[in-house]
Amino acid sequence: MCISLISTAHPDYPFILLNNRDEFLNRPTARADWWESLNQHILGGRDLQRQIRGTWLAITRDGRIANLTNFRDEGVEVSRNKSRGGLVNSYVTTPPYPDPHDESFIRSLVDDFGIQDVGGFTLLFGRLRKPKDGKVTGLGVxxxxxxxxxxxxxxxxxxxxxxxxxxxxxxxSSWPKIVHGEQLLNQAIKTSVSRRDDEDQFIESLFDILSVDTLPRPQDNEPWQSYTRQLRNSIFIPPFGGEDVEKKPADKIAAANGTSTPDQSTVTVGEGAYGTQRQTVILVSTEGEVTFIERSLHDGKDVEPEFSDRDRRFEFKIDGWEH
Structure with a gap:
């Protein structure tokens, strides 16, 4: 059950994004880095299970950002030729559209490409620019x-x-983890400002939010469908899975809304535990300086990286921030 939290409430950071990627821990995933070839302006991790190498979160040097979460839509026919992770790619890999709110991209995606058969998803996207008169460009949904x-x-x-x-x-707003996350982020911002934390202290307080574990542990003989509904209660999902559920198809990982993709329909939980695989914090300062930190809790091999190797940090200034 992934989660993203976005805020414009910090006086020194007009844009903050926190993200947990929850997945099967052995799902092959490239760590965050600048992409290759013609896409060297893009920073983000990549999913390696499908050939398209889509992503759940990426940002560009010119300030375009996109973040995607999946959910299951019961009874909706899904095209196997369309990738939800590819929707993020489609926004960050193309040249920026001339209109500030990306109306051309929206028309191309919704009216031309067609998204009703992609599978359940929500895509946040937009171009980060310096706030003017208290207004922010914001993100499209x-x-x-x-x-x-x-x-x-x-x-x-x-x-x-x-x-x-x-x-x-x-x-x-029926998901406790969303309500709790918004409350914790607002409180962390207020506390950081009052204490005058430096950036590293603030960043660690944000990772603390992403690590809040309020997930009840499964009870003896608790039905699978009943337990997976608990995932909506916790921001952080500790690794779980085992003999009680090893025959459960991966596309049933959630009772109502989940994180499955068509390619995982034959994978079983017994082949690897499920939980929070990646954590990301993105800060954008009033000067347009980006700090991007990805923390890898599991590296696609059911193991935890060494502590000294778990974080990747990138810093750059957004091109065109003042415009």
Whole structure:
């Protein structure tokens, strides 16, 4: 049950994004880095299980950012030729559109490509620019339920806003982990400002939020469907799986909304535990300076990286930040 938290409430960082990627821990995943070839302007991790090498989160040197979470839509026919991770790629790999709110991209994705048969997803995307008169460019929100380009919602368009998203449609406040995450992020910002924390102290307080584990442990003989609904309660998902569920298909990892992809339909939990695999914190300062830290808790081999090797940190300034 992935989670993303976005805030514009810090006076020194007009854009903050926190993300947990929850997956099968042995799912092959490339660590965050600058991409290769013609896409050297893109920073992010990549999913290696599918040939398209899609991603759940990426940012570019010119300030374009995209973040995707999946959810299951019961009864919706899914095209195996379309990748949800590829939706992030489609935004960050193409040249930037001339309109500031990416209306051309939205029309291309919704009206031309067609997203109703991609599978359940929510895509956050936008170009990060310096706030003006308290206004922020914000992020667009598209899901497989978006019927036309005119229906695109925008979030975090002003300062002092915090929003959360997990493996359900955006705005679903019935998930405790979203409500809890928004509260914790707002409190961390207030505490950091009052204590005058330096950047590293603030970053660690954000990783602390991503590591909050309130997941009840399974009870003896507890039905699988009943237990997986508990995943919506915890920001952090500790590794779990075993003989009680080793015959359960991966696409049933959630009771109602989950993180499955078509390629995982034959994978079973017994082949590897499920839990929080990657954690990412992104800060953008008032000067347009980006600090991007990815923490790898598991490296696709059911093992934890050495402590000294778990974090990757990148820093750069957004091109065109003032415009």
């Amino acid at each position: 598209i899901s497989n339920r978006t019927e036309s380009s005119a229906d695109t919602e925008r979030i975090c368009t002003e300062r002092d806003q915090t929003n959360g998203l997990s493996n359900s449609h955006y705005g679903d």
